[in-house]
Amino acid sequence: MHLLVFVCLVIAATFTAFYTGRQWLLTFWGKPRSAAAEYATLMTHGANDAHLQTVPFHQRWLAVLNDDAAVDEHLRGKHPLVKFFTVYRDSFPMQLPLVILAFFALTAGFVGIHPEFPLFNLLTSENNFFKNFIKDTIIPAPETIDFSLIPVAFSFGAALVGLGAAWVVYGMQPIASRDDKDPVRRSVGDPAWSALQNRFGIDAFYLRALYVPFEWFGRRFTYEEVDKKTIDELLSGVADFATRVGETIKRFNYVVIDGVGDGIPRAVYQFGRWFRNLQTGRVQQYMLFTALALLAMGTLLVIQTL
Numbered sequence: 001m002h003l004l005v006f007v008c009l010v011i012a013a014t015f016t017a018f019y020t021g022r023q024w025l026l027t028f029w030g031k032p033r034s035a036a037a038e039y040a041t042l043m044t045h046g047a048n049d050a051h052l053q054t055v056p057f058h059q060r061w062l063a064v065l066n067d068d069a070a071v072d073e074h075l076r077g078k079h080p081l082v083k084f085f086t087v088y089r090d091s092f093p094m095q096l097p098l099v100i101l102a103f104f105a106l107t108a109g110f111v112g113i114h115p116e117f118p119l120f121n122l123l124t125s126e127n128n129f130f131k132n133f134i135k136d137t138i139i140p141a142p143e144t145i146d147f148s149l150i151p152v153a154f155s156f157g158a159a160l161v162g163l164g165a166a167w168v169v170y171g172m173q174p175i176a177s178r179d180d181k182d183p184v185r186r187s188v189g190d191p192a193w194s195a196l197q198n199r200f201g202i203d204a205f206y207l208r209a210l211y212v213p214f215e216w217f218g219r220r221f222t223y224e225e226v227d228k229k230t231i232d233e234l235l236s237g238v239a240d241f242a243t244r245v246g247e248t249i250k251r252f253n254y255v256v257i258d259g260v261g262d263g264i265p266r267a268v269y270q271f272g273r274w275f276r277n278l279q280t281g282r283v284q285q286y287m288l289f290t291a292l293a294l295l296a297m298g299t300l301l302v303i304q305t306l
Helices: 002-028 057-062 068-075 080-088 090-111 131-136 147-169 183-188 190-197 199-276 283-305
Strands: none
Touching: 002 147, 147 183, 183 190, 190 199
């Protein structure tokens, strides 16, 4: 069983190297197969063409555009693409990230390799600062696997075989036009090519058997029935009930609490304003009020004695 897994991994690595080489060769090797590809590498394309070198870079790039108004606008220098293609294309800020990426693309894969690996001893696991930093946090500490040339040889062999096959198929005889058939398609035939393009129907099976039913279940049941019609409506009902209770409490506070609390001082204030009218400063009026008060008190006493 372990041998079968190893063989499958080697085959997968070989195909990975093959389609990686195919991708690189179709992208960067041979003559351009479309108008867009013709002007995709204008920094170096046409280096030997004296007439093409007399045309400014951004004008060569604009040749792929069909909108004359847009071309004129670019040529007048009003579009930011002109600044990009004429200023930034060869600038240090554009090239430095590519240099950094290229450095790590070449070296990062060797970080942490086995200490007995014959190349790049400075990048082996014994000098791996990340491993040395985290190894004390792992209990128990992982043991170093014994070095074996077999997986290394098969890995390099798979890479070389895959890249070599890609060079033989796509590098030695580049595809001249986008209308030409792919060499692999000519070799395996249209039915096998269609099967390869359709991933042997695995993606279609996954889409119809798994994705579509679960997407329908998630959309119609989980989202519409459970989320919108159940949870959202329940929360909306709770929110409406809380709003009504709040409005009732607000009305009670305004009528009762604020009415009583504000009504008492308001009544005292109104009584004070009314009582202030009795203080006229006239002695005759004060004697009249006193007489009326004594009459009222006397009448009350007489009524109580009866």
